[in-house]
Amino acid sequence: MDAAAIVERVKAIIAGEGDGRLQAVCELLKAEIDHYDWVGLYIVDAPGGLALGPYAGDATEHDRIAFGEGICGQAAQREETFVVPDVSKEDNYLSCSIRVKSEIVVPIMRDGGVIGEVDIDSHRIDPFTCADTELLESVARIIEPLI
Numbered sequence: 260m261d262a263a264a265i266v267e268r269v270k271a272i273i274a275g276e277g278d279g280r281l282q283a284v285c286e287l288l289k290a291e292i293d294h295y296d297w298v299g300l301y302i303v304d305a306p307g308g309l310a311l312g313p314y315a316g317d318a319t320e321h322d323r324i325a326f327g328e329g330i331c332g333q334a335a336q337r338e339e340t341f342v343v344p345d346v347s348k349e350d351n352y353l354s355c356s357i358r359v360k361s362e363i364v365v366p367i368m369r370d371g372g373v374i375g376e377v378d379i380d381s382h383r384i385d386p387f388t389c390a391d392t393e394l395l396e397s398v399a400r401i402i403e404p405l406i
């Protein structure tokens with residue numbers, strides 16, 4: 260499936276019904292894109308605090324992350340997409356698995372503030388291009404009403 264088809268599929272999932280829609284979006288992205296090895300959402304559930312939401316991939320110990328902490332917390336603080344091509348070169352990083360080599364985090368915005376994030380881990384070094392940023396920023400806008 261190309262990016263345009265993935266966006267259409269995400270729209271269709273969100274337009275549907277049921278509690279499993281965000282989970283289905285995570286699973287779709289992980290299944291369709293080879294370099295996405297973990298796909299999850301973090302949700303702002305308190306001022307300056309992110310809680311793990313639906314995800315596809317291995318369980319993670321990082322079920323709560325403060326703004327400013329790790330790649331997720333830095334993206335929340337900066338209010339912009341944060342791409343880390345090689346996590347071994349990032350000091351402020353929360354490791355989930357030694358297999359993870361790179362990460363992209365895209366904030367989900369509402370009314371000018373961060374309400375959540377799309378977080379992708381990859382087992383490859385430097386796999387993310389502007390195509391990933393564009394796709395995931397579209398996905399973030401489409402899923403925003405469900406956050």
Ligand code: SME
Pocket residue numbers: 297299319321324328329330331332351352353354355362378380
């Ligand atoms: N690596 C993230 C933590 C979350 S996991 O990738 C699931 C970080 O540094 O914020």
